[in-house]
Amino acid sequence: MNKNNRMSKRLLNYVIVLLVCLISSAESFAQGTKFQVKGNVTDASREPIVGATIKVKGTSQGVITNIDGEYSIDTRSNAILEFSYIGYVSQEVPVSGSKIINVTLQEEVSKLDEVVVVGYGTQKKISVTGSVSNVSTKEIAKIATPSLSNTLGGQIPGIVTRQATGEPGYDQASIYIRGFGTWTNRSPLILVDGIERDMNTINTEEVESISVLKDASATAVYGVRGANGVILITTKRGQLGKPKVTLRSEYAVLTGLRYPEYINAAEYAGLMNEARDNAGVANMAYTDEEIELFRNGSSPYLYPNVNWVDEVLKKNTTQSITNLNITGGTEVVRYFVNVGYTTQSGLYRDNGDNAYSTNSRVNRYNYRSRVDVNLTKDLSVELGVGGIIQNRNFPGKSQYDIFYAIRNTSPLAFPVKNPDGTPGASPTYLGNNPWGMTTQSGYETQNWNTLQGTFSARWDLSSLVTEGLSVSGRFAYDHYYSNNKQYYKDFEVKQYMGEDAEGNAIYNILRNENIKNVTLAESANRAIYYEVAANYDRTFGMHNITGMFLFNRRDYVNLRNTDRTGSVPYRRQGIAGRASYNYLQRYFAEFNFGYNGSEQFPKGKRYGFFPSVSLGYVLTNEDFWNRNWWISNLKLRGSYGTVGNDISSSTRFLYLTTMNMNVSAGYMGKEGNNYMAGIMEGQTGNQNVTWETAKKLNVGFDLGLFNDVVSLQVDIFKEKRDGILITRKTVPVLAGFSGASIPVGNLGKAENKGIETALEVKKRVANGLFYSLRGNFSFARNKIIENDEPKPKYEYQDARGRRIDQTFGLVALGFFKDQDDIKNSPKQTFQSTVRPGDIKYKDINGDGVVDEYDKVAIGDPRTPEIMFGFGGTVAYKNFDVSLFFTGAAKTSFFLEGATVYPFLNGEGTWNVLREVYDNRWTSETAATAKYPIVLNANSYNNYQTSTMYMRNGSYLRLKSAEIGYTFKGRLIDKMFMDNIRLFCNGQNLLTLDYIKIVDPESNNGVGNYPMQRTINFGFQINFK
Template sequence: MKTKIHYFTGGLSDSYWSRPSFRLSGLILLLGSSLLVPITAGATKSSMPMAVEQQTKKITGTVTDNSGEPIIGATVAVKGTKNAAVTDVDGHFTLSGVTNNAVLRISYIGYSDQEIGIGKQSTISIVLSQDTKALDEVVVVAYGAQKKTTLTGAVAAIGTRELKQSPAANLAVTLTGRLPGLIAIQRSGEPGRDVTNLYMRGRGTINGQNPLILVDGVERDITSLDPNEVDNVSILKDASSTALFGVRGANGVILVTTKRGTSEIPDISLTAETGWQTFTRWPSQIDSYDWALLKNQAWHNDHPNPGVTDAPPYSAYALERYRLGDQPNIYSNHHWVDELTNKWVPQTRYNLTLNGKGANVNYFVNVGYLHQGGQFKLDKSEKPSYDAKKFMDRYNFRANIDVALNARKTLKAFLNAAGTFETVNGPNEETLTLLTNLLGKWPNIQAGPTTPDGEVLLGGSSYQYSPWAQINRSGYRKETRSSVNATFGMSYDLGFLLKGLSTKLTASYDTQSINYLVGKKGYQYWESVVDPNRKNPDGSDYIEYHRIRTDFDNTPLSTSKSATFASFYDLQWQINFNRTFNEKHTVTALLLAQKQSQIKASDVLPFNVQGLATRLTYAYDDKYIAEFNAGYNGSEQFAPKNRYGFFPSASAAWNISREKFFEKWTNVVDKMKLRVSYGLVGNDKIGNTRFLYLDNVTRSYGGYSPSLSNNNTIQELFFGNPNLKWETAKKLNVGFELGLWKYFNLSFDIFSERRDNILITKNSTPSIIGVAQSTIAPFNLGRVKNRGYELEMSFNKPITKDLLIMAKANLNYNDNEVVYMDELKFDETYAYPYHQTGYSIGQQWGMIAEGFFKDQDEINAYAKYEGQQPRPGDLKYKDVNGDNIINQKDLSPIGYSDVPKYTAGLALSITYKNFDISALFQGAFNVSGAVGSPGPYEWYDFREFHKKAWTAERAAAGEEILFPALALAQSPSEIYNSTFFNMDRSYIRLKNLEIGYTLPKNWSRAINAKVVRLYVNGYNLATWDKMKFKDWDPEVMDNSTYPLLKVWNIGVNVTF
């Protein structure tokens, strides 16, 4: 067997090969019969096995950036030849065999390519400028990539630089505010369970609304993906860009592309981060004295004319004890939030990446670790045999390898292997239960949290649970998730058959397992009682302890295990064609066949999807572009006759700035482009119930009847609908792009969507037929329309050689309307005949509050309340229908939906010499909602804002009033949602901030490093909003949900 020896010089000095950093880059790679041997720059010409033409010379030079720092690993090539070199650690290069008429092409990732004619020069100095438009040149689209200049669809993208600026643990969160058209709402900050809802251009249906998410072309979860392994993220928004996904593309598509080997000189990069996290907001708690005052105030509101024997809950003596705090064992003052939660907890992250590119093998490897602490505080005096600490640990691994299998590199193979291993640990009690009980714990519970003998002190039989015990003595719950993904593929250039023809085959297999380990422990509940007949030796009251709640008992730790398993495979085969004729006519084509099968956790039957997709594009001189996309695929969710569908789209673009008549303006307007697309896309996300087209028939055992024998019968539990099919979305998009002075860009899109065949329950089915509504399958009757616009602007200009300023802003608007939901019309006595039809999905309904009742006379003269009667200080609701009665017939549309109509983002970046600073502001507007129950209501617990509740004295003095008159139980003000409690949840947030400093190159070389960067970054740092009650974050708005987190982080990145 012959061995081919390939030489490369790389332009590196002799000293470089002996450096420690070369231990990886100098490896000899052996693949098949190809041997790659490094040759130093000092090798003589006679030692090089290459032919050297007559009249050639040696060229030497340096490549630096705008700040004068050398660029390591830049490629310097003689254009049109294979003669090339790579710059060394000092930015130097050497090229032999160069003619005077040669042209050098200099390139490096992240910088603009440059071409320089040689002429009579022998020494050249080259300065490369950063290319922040690199991502815009080629954009990842469905099953491929396209030049942005020829793109006809609505696509937006960001790169790894922006993603890594956020210390968020969930990759989906890092997309917030960065991509026009994508709405990201974080509903929880709980470690390992930080849920983020994603919407593409708002809501278009009442059913499944999440976009399809693909990682390297395969449907996968991104919440646990490490930002360090992501190269770019693209979102596909219109029919042109999503039609290939057919029945799954109506809600938009998110494409995540992971990194691949690109560095000519292998890179080893180490990143270490450590930080601290705290809640963005947390309900306020007041001390026992203020709490008791408010309790008495509520009692007086409920008893305006108390009897002789009536008395408020707390006497003047008790109030004085709470104020002075001189008897804490009896008149206690607890701040349970401070006692049972940590203000700040640690978060750490470590990453190691390897990136290399050889003659035949490219590789990228990433290993990552993330630890995120939880806020629940364990009592250090407790010494349990188990760990109930709240935390999440995550390990990530990825290896992407590309191999050329033949000398001509027409046959290639690639392997993507990735794994995520995550542990979520905490107390046995669910977070919802812990938070609800913690926030409802009164501050004046006697003593606690335990008796002198160590038993759990509940504080009285009126309390249901002790949050201290739920955290410290309930046991533990450990959830271990393991996910392993593998994709293998091969591509073959079929140019020998037809120039521009190629094929690609991809096979993917994923597995996921979740193991649950639960340790459960029981405990008794006790209460403290003052014995009026006994005193302690020092004269203080004597306290006795009695056991209560006998349904709770001390039990040893017992453990149980359970597990779920899920698997997924995906097969794709595609034929591609890409060819330019006569340097003007470019034709590309794609034909793809796909089959996938997924077994979800706890399911037995797989979810199967299969189909075909095609794309055909034509571009004339990159000036006029036309594109046709279509998907033909199906889902087994539907009956065989409705299983497959055809989803076509057509689009076109006109690059006006490439017209000859436009040449005189190109020095100012470097880009002007129009786009338009229209097409049909589907949605098969119809809920968790499968096979709705089938009847559900079971055997029923007859019961005894005097007139019937006891025989088995057939019972039909569910009537299937064989005519069910997918939702269809007809989408229109018109876009305009403008570039000015080569540093300002603008993109504006308007869109319209009509969603038909939405699966809904047929409300108009009469009950007289004798069949329960729950036994009847839904119908494809719903219709929704959605429309809006998106504006994106960017500014990118080097002000001086040391100063670069970049800014990118986006503004998005969407407005949906329910056209038909088979909604029963209310009669004419209702203020509004429909509560869905004609309104946005999620429209809030409630009473219109017109202030507070000032006294009983005003109440007597006003419309009558149905049910519970109002008191002075209660909300005065508008009689909308004019019947002089306040009831549910007066409900009106108030506020907006819980998904914002407007979203915006502003990313700013300034680089000055070795310093850099970046910030992301993100906002949501025209969004509203009430705080989830029990929310701000005083019958649950008193908060700081209750101090400014209505009283006759405060109203007469014209003081600020933040709450209706307090009550000991639910008041008429709190029976209905209203304009008072339905708050404007619009906000502007400083989502990310990062400040970095890159050490000078000569400092980095001291540790044999290419780059050393130090930085500080933060996440969810500040929020400006219109919330009436500042205890809740406007994104979460729920008492029982883990609050969002604010994170401060410091880090260092070293690249060797």
């Protein structure tokens, strides 16, 4: 019995062991055998997809493909792999024991699932009913410039950019959206990651996307700041996968463009004689012998021949930009970090004898990081930190002073240097030696530090409250600090008079060297922003409803300003909301509003309500549209709403009346021989002052053809701007107001309307060939409705009904041929004597006299009404080539002032352009002349604004071009790199225009630092 029991126990033990083994085997079988899966991911053309994500379903484990589209991942035999890439349909593939899995991803049929950044959120492109355009960051990267604002010109329909100068540190572009409908502040609101910030503090390598909001539907949530449009810049964030390191470095040679070409000293001396002869002056300024001395250069100190442009400016300079970024992450944490360094030198010639540099120069370090953390499946936070550390260096004299001196100083005024090396001079010019002002007047350094911090959190309340509901918060702290040091001196000024009997130089001392001052200044500003928001997004069967409600506030304060008004914080706060509905992705309706307050206005008038409504209809989502296979997308949309502009004056608190203290003109009497300073009325307040309002209407459509290979976007818009802030012009002086004390009022009215369109063709064909073509066009025309000006004597001189910035001037009929022509023409009243060769003007009102009443609207506005851009990219296997052109039309440029008026302040003053010299009126050139006769004194008749000096400002510019080659393969792989790309690109490579003597984008003729052509060489390494 005992034996049987022992046998039974032994058998039971065997059974238990067997069961355990079976259970373990079953569990092992259920989990699958662990091994490595390899493969590649390609598109329909069998081209590798770089950066595709492969993830084990149900886990956070994932990898991305390399430059050849290859991947490898450790998993189990019964796992499911998820393959995904932006713009392609995701796939799930069971492993089923396969060790090699190759996948072909299909492009999404429509672009409508793309996510677009909009005001305070994102939307799928299909649901956007407003006018929103996006910039390709790939195209921006092809423009080698430290200023992000200079990359947008021509890239987006409706964007107008103007770069006034090319000087490092000051080369940012002014930006307008859809022209402008006001004559006050015209700049758009610019937000970086939802915070108002300077876009030029952002490096192009840090940018993920740029959205431009144009109509009221898109900008109403910004209320009182939305009238001029909004630019939203989103910085990069981490991507799922192992760490990816990218190094990009580029070096550029910059060449100055359109340097002014002036005549030489001999020509200048001869022109002075000609001017005297034309004026009937018997004595000539120079003899033939003296003119020959200027020409042959045998006595350069007494008879100099100076090209001041060449003495002050170099032909070329350099620029380098380097960026290193790291990105990666898991389902829990994702991160992006970028650091960069930019250095750019100016075109000024430096003096090697100084212990300091007087050339303009910018050195800038930029940094930015962004970390996203999913604390739970419902709660996520984000932390972003960025900023720049920048040092700028300039000559002791300003850009304006230096270029003014170049224009003002003739080639024979004095030598560049005296025999002893000191700056040349004369009693007329004293210290205005352009070379001396650039190299001997000291220097200025500017140190600028910016810190930008953002923290945000989002809590999904779907499981706690109701599906689709979430709340979020954001806090931002920005600090700006700068300190400037200016070491300024008056250099020694002495005139070389020749040599004495012993051969020693004789000088006339005009000014001794004087270290005038060393100025130290600092400034600090702080901005604090916070917002809280609730969002709702839920689908009920065939209906989708979304909503957003938000409160925000921003305080901006100057921490170093001791002025009473300047030290008061700038504060804005308000609420914004959005509600949208769509049915079956066919019919869309959206309501947006902003209710904002600004401390610029008096109590009771600080808040305003700015609503908008928009509708959309996607015809191609209708069942009946399936027959029209070649039209893949057709969406109609329209919007109407009201937005505002509260930055209509640089003066704060216009509702307050101010008094100016200790004003010498407001004397209170005399104490002995001294007048006692008193008080004087300053600003006259207006208790009814408020913001501008803009009522905007927009209708448009989006069209996609052949599975969106071709896409077209068209918008027609109209805006009526009311309440534009202007200084009263109809208030008579007898009412007690004059000059600065005249009160301002919201009396201006204007209209702006136009059309814009964007076309794009993208196609990837067989054998590794890809091409894309794109273009955009915009036309915007404004009109003044009311400007509070008294009605003029003649209706044709009324600015109402004309375009904003319309130029008024005389209509030139050519030049007077002879005295009979002068006698038989209307009397010209701008100077007492009129000569043959003077400009002949049209008598508009027919009264027999040409005077101020004959000035009419001439030409087009300086800001172009038409802007366009077009270009394309072709890529074949490892090669890629791209070109992009920008252009403008319906714009006029007026050549005025010293640019084209020889001897503006009397003979011997101002340089003379060769263009004017070669095309001036003489008895021999009367039939072909483009400029009037030259006289030895002011010729007020010839210096009037007129069509004589009007030029067509249209231009076509090769804005950028790039060629690149990407190296990849086993050798690169062994170097722990995915690929290396070498590229060469250029900016401002070719310009076709009608002006020639100055850049068509310039605002100030030849009086500014020149624009530059950039030839850039670089490489980008993507490490494993």
